[in-house]
Structure formats: structure tokens, C-alpha cells
Amino acid sequence: MTEKALIAAIRKRARGRGSSVLRLGIGDDCAVVRPAADEEIVVTTDFSLEGVHFRREWHSPESVGHKCLARGLSDVAAMGARPVAAFLSMALPKELVEGRRGKAWVERFLDGLLALADRYGAPLAGGDTARSLGPACFDIVVLGTVKRGQAWLRSGAEAGDAIYVTGALGGAAAELLMLERAPRQFAGLKKAALGHPHFFPEPRLAMAAKLAKAGLVGAAIDISDGLSTDLGHICDESGLTAEVDAAAIPVHQLTMEAQRAGLAGTAIDLALHGGDDYELLFTARPGAKVPRRVAGVTVTRIGRMVTRRKGRPQMMLRDQDGRLTTLEPRGWEHFK
Amino acid sequence: MTEKALIAAIRKRARGRGSSVLRLGIGDDCAVVRPAADEEIVVTTDFSLEGVHFRREWHSPESVGHKCLARGLSDVAAMGARPVAAFLSMALPKELVEGRRGKAWVERFLDGLLALADRYGAPLAGGDTARSLGPACFDIVVLGTVKRGQAWLRSGAEAGDAIYVTGALGGAAAELLMLERAPRQFAGLKKAALGHPHFFPEPRLAMAAKLAKAGLVGAAIDISDGLSTDLGHICDESGLTAEVDAAAIPVHQLTMEAQRAGLAGTAIDLALHGGDDYELLFTARPGAKVPRRVAGVTVTRIGRMVTRRKGRPQMMLRDQDGRLTTLEPRGWEHFK
Numbered sequence: 215m216t217e218k219a220l221i222a223a224i225r226k227r228a229r230g231r232g233s234s235v236l237r238l239g240i241g242d243d244c245a246v247v248r249p250a251a252d253e254e255i256v257v258t259t260d261f262s263l264e265g266v267h268f269r270r271e272w273h274s275p276e277s278v279g280h281k282c283l284a285r286g287l288s289d290v291a292a293m294g295a296r297p298v299a300a301f302l303s304m305a306l307p308k309e310l311v312e313g314r315r316g317k318a319w320v321e322r323f324l325d326g327l328l329a330l331a332d333r334y335g336a337p338l339a340g341g342d343t344a345r346s347l348g349p350a351c352f353d354i355v356v357l358g359t360v361k362r363g364q365a366w367l368r369s370g371a372e373a374g375d376a377i378y379v380t381g382a383l384g385g386a387a388a389e390l391l392m393l394e395r396a397p398r399q400f401a402g403l404k405k406a407a408l409g410h411p412h413f414f415p416e417p418r419l420a421m422a423a424k425l426a427k428a429g430l431v432g433a434a435i436d437i438s439d440g441l442s443t444d445l446g447h448i449c450d451e452s453g454l455t456a457e458v459d460a461a462a463i464p465v466h467q468l469t470m471e472a473q474r475a476g477l478a479g480t481a482i483d484l485a486l487h488g489g490d491d492y493e494l495l496f497t498a499r500p501g502a503k504v505p506r507r508v509a510g511v512t513v514t515r516i517g518r519m520v521t522r523r524k525g526r527p528q529m530m531l532r533d534q535d536g537r538l539t540t541l542e543p544r545g546w547e548h549f550k
Numbered sequence: 551m552t553e554k555a556l557i558a559a560i561r562k563r564a565r566g567r568g569s570s571v572l573r574l575g576i577g578d579d580c581a582v583v584r585p586a587a588d589e590e591i592v593v594t595t596d597f598s599l600e601g602v603h604f605r606r607e608w609h610s611p612e613s614v615g616h617k618c619l620a621r622g623l624s625d626v627a628a629m630g631a632r633p634v635a636a637f638l639s640m641a642l643p644k645e646l647v648e649g650r651r652g653k654a655w656v657e658r659f660l661d662g663l664l665a666l667a668d669r670y671g672a673p674l675a676g677g678d679t680a681r682s683l684g685p686a687c688f689d690i691v692v693l694g695t696v697k698r699g700q701a702w703l704r705s706g707a708e709a710g711d712a713i714y715v716t717g718a719l720g721g722a723a724a725e726l727l728m729l730e731r732a733p734r735q736f737a738g739l740k741k742a743a744l745g746h747p748h749f750f751p752e753p754r755l756a757m758a759a760k761l762a763k764a765g766l767v768g769a770a771i772d773i774s775d776g777l778s779t780d781l782g783h784i785c786d787e788s789g790l791t792a793e794v795d796a797a798a799i800p801v802h803q804l805t806m807e808a809q810r811a812g813l814a815g816t817a818i819d820l821a822l823h824g825g826d827d828y829e830l831l832f833t834a835r836p837g838a839k840v841p842r843r844v845a846g847v848t849v850t851r852i853g854r855m856v857t858r859r860k861g862r863p864q865m866m867l868r869d870q871d872g873r874l875t876t877l878e879p880r881g882w883e884h885f886k
Contacts, residue, residue: 237590241787242704243628243771244592244694251587254573256580257676259637259691265683266641292579301595303689305602340593347601348684353639355595355691358580365574365582435579451577 215311217343220320224302224338227328231337235298235359238339245339247299253359258289264349272397275319276404277413278352279326285438286356287334287417288492292436294366294426295358297336297419302327303353305346322404334419364426366434366496368451375432375497377456377517378504380418383441384481385411385466387488391477392468411466415492420509422494430504434496440487440545442529444495449519449528456529458517458541466491486531489546553679556647556656560638560674563664567673571634571695574675581675583635589695594625600685608733611655612740613749614688615662621774622692623670623753624828628772630702630762631694633672633755638663639689641682658740670755700762702770702832704787711768711833713792713853714840716754719777720817721747721802723824727813728804747802751828756845758830766840770832776823776881778865780831784855785864788833792865794853794877802827822867825882 225240238246249255262268262282270278283300290297310316331338336356389412393400403413418436425431433452435444441463449456460482469481469488479488497519498504504513522528529541561576574582585591598604598618606614619636626633646652667674672692725748729736739749754772761767769788771780777799785792796818805817805824815823833855834840840849858864865877 238701238703242701243625244594244631244701246590246592246629246696246701248590248698249585254582254584255591255693256582257635257637257691257693258580259639259676259678259689261639261641261678261680261689263641263680263682263687266680289579293582295580299593301593301691303595303597305597305599305687340595342595342597342689344597344599344602346599346684346687348682348687351599351641351682351684351687353595353597353678353689355593355637357591357593360582362584365578365580367574368578 215317220343224324227324228338231332233298233335233337236337236339239337240340245299247357249359252362254362256290256293256295256358256360256365257355258286259353259355260285260289262352262354264351272393273413274402274404275322276326279323280330280414282352282354283327283330284415284417284492286354287336287419288436288438290356290358291417291419291422292366292434292494293358293360294364294422294431294434295360296423297334297356297358299339299357300331300336301339301355302341304341305344305351307346307348307350310350311345334417366431368433368435368448371433371448371452371454371497371519373454373519373521374500375519376500376515377458377497377519378513378515379437379441379464379493379495380421380511380513381493382464382466383437383491383493384469384484384488386415386490387484388466388468388472391472395477411468412490415490417492418494418511421511424508430498430502432497432499434494437491437493437495438489440489441495442486442541443543443545445529446543448495448497452519453522454519455522455526456517456519457532457538458529459532461534462514462516464512464514487544556679560660563660564674567668569634569671569673572673572675575673576676581635583693585695588698590698592626592629592631592694592696592701593691594622595689595691596621596625598688598690600687608729609749610738610740611658612662615659616666616750618688618690619663619666620751620753620828622690623672623755624772624774626692626694627753627755627758628702628770628830629694629696630700630758630767630770631696632759633670633692633694635675635693636667636672637675637691638677640677641680641687643682643686646686647681670753702767704769704771704784707769707784707788707790707833707855709790709855709857710836711855712836712851713794713833713855714849714851715773715777715800715829715831716757716847716849717829718800718802719773719827719829720805720820720824722751722826723820724802724804724808727808731813747804748826751826753828754830754847757847760844766834766838768833768835770830773827773829773831774825776825777831778822778877779879779881781865782879784831784833788855789858790855791858791862792853792855793868793874794865795868797870798850798852800848800850823880
């Protein structure tokens, strides 16, 4: 496979998937994007690295492609925006550019990525291709549109705001533990299926669209590194302290299974610190009428933002007896 | 160095470098960009991979950082656009995130990148960081603005158009040959200096701004893979054939030096097929008054676009005696 042939194949698959915002896609030095007069553009980039974010012996190519794009789409959702275009940079090792098996892997990777792209109207509009001397390396860029001045920011929380999360937490981390113990049980997961938060996370774009319309959200972030770390970012940027009720945290059923199986970490630890959930974490004014279910996904109030006081920790966890303990950010840290 | 500390350091260095277009930079799930009402956004992404695009034992960190961004800026120039924001994704191997020497390398890489970013008003607005299990991997995204509908496209050439290139060609390829033979001679090239097209290529943004204002350009592309390959893209997208006058091609003086030194390839071969020049290749109507010098850089007419005829090659080279031979695209090919 030559580089030109690979680009031509991708271009063919992306063709006809433009949008009113994407004016020019694959095939020039740049793509061209034109937002509506009352909109602005949001931009995010995310790596998916072999050996770090995925393993070819553990993850189907479809899962790798799906997760690659899902990470970018989730960031767009966390701004209250709508995706309009994606850009994929691929550095491929020798065995993925030579021979039929390599080509089939790349095709199936694109199957997974483009199925998700189609579902959310984010056509592939460009990128880069290169040979990698190390593991496979993917970098996804997603552009979205949002009404001017309406993007949700991490700095948007106020003292007194309630804290919410969507869905249930810790499922992806629990499934990763199960995968590490028994990879064969997960072989052949090719299609996005419910109940596999590690392999096929669902970006909360439908949720974000409805919440944006309702105008209820103060600050927001997606839970990619773990609740404790991502809530820390909201505290940092908003200059506030967070109090979280441990009992209120919606714990994914897979965390219970992992706990029962004796895998590392209790269910609540996985829910607090497990990464890769791609649920939304957001704040709303205390009196805001946030529905318990939005776009088919539960929304749970888990705590509140309070004024920061000297000598008090940035995040606190309230146990069932009302006692407050320090909540440390113990989510994903790449350089550990 | 923790990931958080690295991001904080980059954010600190990028602070205060916003623009009217960049509304929100590093620190949220996405950056926010707002073009003027009469503008649209161009987007490009480019890898810089250790062992493929650079070697740490050959290139100073400043050169790697400069080239990383220059590749993206050059794509923006090739659309006739103006850069407004850059996004840097970095996957760093263990030795670059641990210890003082690694930290110093990353600091100097950022020095090179940010010096160029400052010069062209492209503030660092986001990106991603990760640990690499293989070589270092950088992916740069550059966004630019251009007047609506005015972007230069590869498909914009018409039969009869004259073909132009900026600057001189083959210098980067010649310098790479010299580097391969005697790396020590090039040790310590830390600052952008004239005469080092391989280490510190200059994106033709000033040239592009003046040509865009004059409205002279039909099709355009930057010469990143080599004249023969990049001209092939204009032929492909415009559905035309190109005739190039060999004697007219502006040959970089380093190609002569390389030829005299007996390094691989003649001067004209390096100018025709050498990559990494980052000069602009463009077409203009035959009667257009294209100045011979724009923004301090020479502009040279090297041939013409003609109607494609069945059985005729896509590109032809005219020698000094007027004989036409086939010009094959023999520039850079990543998967070779």
C-alpha cells in the first residue's frame, strides 16, 4: 500500500459526507470550515497510542477506531458544542502498511471510526499519514460549532452550584481490569454494543445538545481521566472547592463485578478515579430544574461547589455518616 | 515532571498571546475560535516523528520545534490564509519526561516552536500530552483565516496558466545529504539562520499575504514532498497537464555544493524531487503581472498548465533543446 493509495482510499470513504459547515474536505493543503454568523468553532486534539491507549492484541481495530474518535467527540460534548469535522493523523508501523493483514487492520480501524463519525455528523476532513518506527500512533482533531459566547467552560462554576454527572462511573476502568485478567473473554468485540464502556464508550453529544438548549449548565468537563482528577480541573479553573457525597455517586455495575472478582480497587474507588468513562461532569445553579434523565441517560446530583477557604482541601468527600475527608485527584496521569 | 506540570508550563508560556480570533486557549476541553463575519477557517495537521522527520542526535531541539510548526504554517500559506492558532500534541518517551536533561530538551523544543509562533501570530491554543512507548511523536494543528471563498485550491488551475515557484528549490534535500555525511558539522544549530533550509525552513506567509491581496493566484500548494510530487497534486485536482522548463527551475546553491561534493543526485534532481523546501508552487493566468520579487523572496515562472490529452503524461519536462520528456513524481513517499 502506498501513502497515496491509503489517502485515496480514505478520501473515497469520506466523500459525500460534507456538511454546511465543512466547505472543503480531504485533498488540499488545508480543509475549509465556515461557521454560521452566530456561531464559533471549538477545537480539540487527542492521541490514541498503541501500548498506551490500546493494544492490538487486546482491542479489535473497530474498537480502536471508535475510541480514537470518541475521545475527541466527548471533548466537543463537554463544551456544549456540536461536531462538524474530524481530522485523523496516522503513523503506521511497517506491518500495518505492508501486506493484506495490515491493510485489513487499517480498514477495520476506519470502519469503527467512520461508523461513529457518521452517527454524529463529523465527516473526516483531513489529517496526515506517516510511517512509524515505533508503535502505531493516531491523533484525532475534532472541530465543533457552538453559539457565540455559549461554550461551557471549566471556569463557569459558582459557589452554591450543584454538581452533576451523567450515566454511571467506573465501568471503563472495571472492564479494563477484567480485560487485563482475561483478554480472551473479550476477543471479537467488533461492534459498538451497550455494556462495554471500555471498548465502545458513547460520547454524550445528544445529552449535551439538550442541556445546551435548556441553558442549565455552568461549568462542564468530560470524565476522561477520572472523576477526582476532572473535578479538580473545575475547582482549579473556577477557584472553588467541591464537596462530593460518596453515596450519591452512580457506580457502574461492572465496578461491582470487578470488586466481587477481587480485582484491584473497590467499586467506589473505580468510580472516583477510573478514567475513560467519557461521561459529562457539570455544574448548575442550585435551583435549576435538571431532569433526572436526558436523551436516555441518567443525570445524578453528586455534590456542590462551595467557596474556597484557606487551609481547606480543594475537594472533599462526604461519607454516609456525614464526615468529610479529603478527596485527592487520583485519576489518570500519563507521565507516572 | 508530571503531565500537569508540563501542561502548566506550556500554558504559562502561551499566556497573553491570544488574538481577536482565538477566544479561548489552553485550559479547557476545547479551544474556541471566532472568525470575522467575512472569513472562514482553514485547518491542517502535520506529524513530526522522531526517526522519520528528525533525529535527536542530528537536530537541535530548537530546529525540531521550528520545523514542527513550520510545516503547518506552510500549509496555511499555501491556502492564501493567515495563521491564528496552533495546537501541539506531544507523545514523549521516558527519557524526555524524566530528569533535567529531558526537561531541557522539551524546553528548547518549545523555544524553537514558540519563537516561530510569535513571529507569525499563531498562539499555542491547545493540544495533548502522553507518554510514548516508542520514539517522540509530535502532531501540530494550525488554524488560519481566509476571506470567504478566497482560499487557494489545488483544483484552481486552468489550461494556459503559468506555473510559479517561490525561492530556490532542493536546498533542504541537499543540506540533509550533507548532514547524513557529516553530522558534526551541523551540531549546535540552535537559532533560525538564513542558509539552513533543512533546519530552519521559512514558511512563506508574508509572500502568501501579498499574493492573496493582489488576487493573482489560481491553484497553489506548498512544496513539502518535492516539486514533482506536489505539482502532480495540482495536475490531479485541476485535471490538467504541466509542462516544466528545466532551465527555468531556481536551483538552491546548496544543491550545487552537494553535486560538487559527489553526494547522491544532481542539482536539478534535488530541485525537482527533494522534499522539505516549503516554498510555494502556484499558478496564475498567463497575462497576470506577477512580480519577480514578493516580500523579499524571488518568484520564478517555471512552466505552464496545458489541456490533458489521452496518452500524454501528466507532467513533462522541457530540456534546453526544447525536447519534452516525462516528469515522474519522485518526491517523498512515506510508505516506501
